[in-house]
Amino acid sequence: MQFTIQATDPESKARTGVLSTDHGLIETPIFMPVGTAGTVKAVHQRELVEDVRAEIILGNTYHLYLRPGLSVLEKAGGLHRFNGWNRPILTDSGGYQVYSLSNTRKIKEDGVTFKSHIDGSKHIFTPEGVMDIQRTIGADIMMAFDECTPYPCEYGYARTSMEMTHRWLTRCIERFDSTPAKYGYQQTLFPIVQGSTYKDLRQQSAEFVAEQQREGNAIGGLAVGEPAEEMYKTIELVNAILPSDKPRYLMGVGTPENILEAIALGVDMFDCVMPTRNARHGVLFTTQGIINIKNERWKDDFSPIDEELGGYASTFYSKAYLRHLMRSEEILGAQIASLQNLTFYLWLVKQARQQIIGGNFAKWKGAMTKKLMQRL
Ligand SMILES: Nc1nc2c(CCNCC3CCCCC3)c3[nH]c(NCCc4ccccc4)nc3cc2c(=O)[nH]1
Numbered sequence: 001m002q003f004t005i006q007a008t009d010p011e012s013k014a015r016t017g018v019l020s021t022d023h024g025l026i027e028t029p030i031f032m033p034v035g036t037a038g039t040v041k042a043v044h045q046r047e048l049v050e051d052v053r054a055e056i057i058l059g060n061t062y063h064l065y066l067r068p069g070l071s072v073l074e075k076a077g078g079l080h081r082f083n084g085w086n087r088p089i090l091t092d093s094g095g096y097q098v099y100s101l102s103n104t105r106k107i108k109e110d111g112v113t114f115k116s117h118i119d120g121s122k123h124i125f126t127p128e129g130v131m132d133i134q135r136t137i138g139a140d141i142m143m144a145f146d147e148c149t150p151y152p153c154e155y156g157y158a159r160t161s162m163e164m165t166h167r168w169l170t171r172c173i174e175r176f177d178s179t180p181a182k183y184g185y186q187q188t189l190f191p192i193v194q195g196s197t198y199k200d201l202r203q204q205s206a207e208f209v210a211e212q213q214r215e216g217n218a219i220g221g222l223a224v225g226e227p228a229e230e231m232y233k234t235i236e237l238v239n240a241i242l243p244s245d246k247p248r249y250l251m252g253v254g255t256p257e258n259i260l261e262a263i264a265l266g267v268d269m270f271d272c273v274m275p276t277r278n279a280r281h282g283v284l285f286t287t288q289g290i291i292n293i294k295n296e297r298w299k300d301d302f303s304p305i306d307e308e309l310g311g312y313a314s315t316f317y318s319k320a321y322l323r324h325l326m327r328s329e330e331i332l333g334a335q336i337a338s339l340q341n342l343t344f345y346l347w348l349v350k351q352a353r354q355q356i357i358g359g360n361f362a363k364w365k366g367a368m369t370k371k372l373m374q375r376l
Helices: 045-050 061-066 070-076 079-083 095-101 127-137 155-177 199-211 228-239 256-264 274-280 312-316 319-327 331-358 361-372
Strands: 002-008 015-021 024-028 030-032 057-059 089-091 112-115 122-125 141-143 188-190 217-219 248-250 269-271 283-286 289-292
Touching: 002 331, 015 331, 024 030, 030 331, 061 095, 061 127, 070 079, 070 127, 079 089, 089 127, 095 112, 122 127, 127 141, 127 155, 155 188, 155 199, 199 228, 217 228, 228 256, 256 331, 256 361, 274 283, 274 331, 283 331, 289 361, 312 331, 319 331, 331 361
Parallel strands: 030 269, 057 089, 089 141, 141 188, 217 248, 248 269
Antiparallel strands: 002 015, 015 024, 112 122, 283 289
């Protein structure tokens, strides 16, 4: 997997690049829509390509492992063949999903045991096991098995957890480097920096991760409730240590404001469930600001959802109509709102790319953030 940096912003760490995988090219900075059970909720593959202009999507190791299960995915020839997405896919390693979905998990040196949130059956995720799972899913980019520490987190716990994550990373690399790709195209493994919000631990973790010399690196352990300023300070510290010629992926982030700030700090890849989750609750991100479409004020506003954004749903349907669908709990409402928010997130990173190439990203960021985060 190749990463080529194209433009850099003179007044920040922002840069644009191209990531080439066996399933095609990814222009960075990029936002990666999150799929869960093998689909980006309520959105068709064609819409993802033509309207959202998604370039890479996330698969969900935890969910896919439990349902439909590995044998179905293997028989299908991997997730790309199963869900018809023939562009790049990234899968997380499952540890975070166990942490956020299954309240019956136990963390041990060997791995994490948990009960399925679907049928209560007992399972264990180990570094070796999640490498095999991600090989079977066929993700172009696989994530190392890590522990995402909560916030706040005792220094002692953060350190022992980080050290275990480093031992797990070594086990992931050994397993990954000794097993072949299953479906004829190359896969790559990204390690994940931890260390909570402690300067010394973050430096140690970033140095250990950088030493592995992998094709890309991720920043984990953030967007777990810490103040935004803590997040930004940690990103700055870690990015000063991670190699600048490899893509940097900030996991689970975030709001439009978080994303623009992190781009200025040198982050290239983002994922978050916020666009699709907010959409299902009627909270829309638009080029004019944030709209809660269920609000009375849109009752007879027949203007398009987001004229400036372009894209099918944003220009074809009115605010009043979408409000009606959401209040009637019509499935089409969730579909339109999801399309709006995902198209917005991809539009936002595209705007950022253009501003970086134009050399005025740092100036543009401030005004744009103010406009996008205002509640209409
Ligand atoms: N390995 C790993 N994953 C992390 C994730 C999951 C990233 N999304 C995966 C994706 C795979 C497919 C299914 C969905 C998830 C994080 N997400 C967040 N914050 C989200 C904060 C948030 C934001 C909006 C709404 C809910 C939660 N912090 C994260 C830290 C880590 C981490 O250290 N290690």
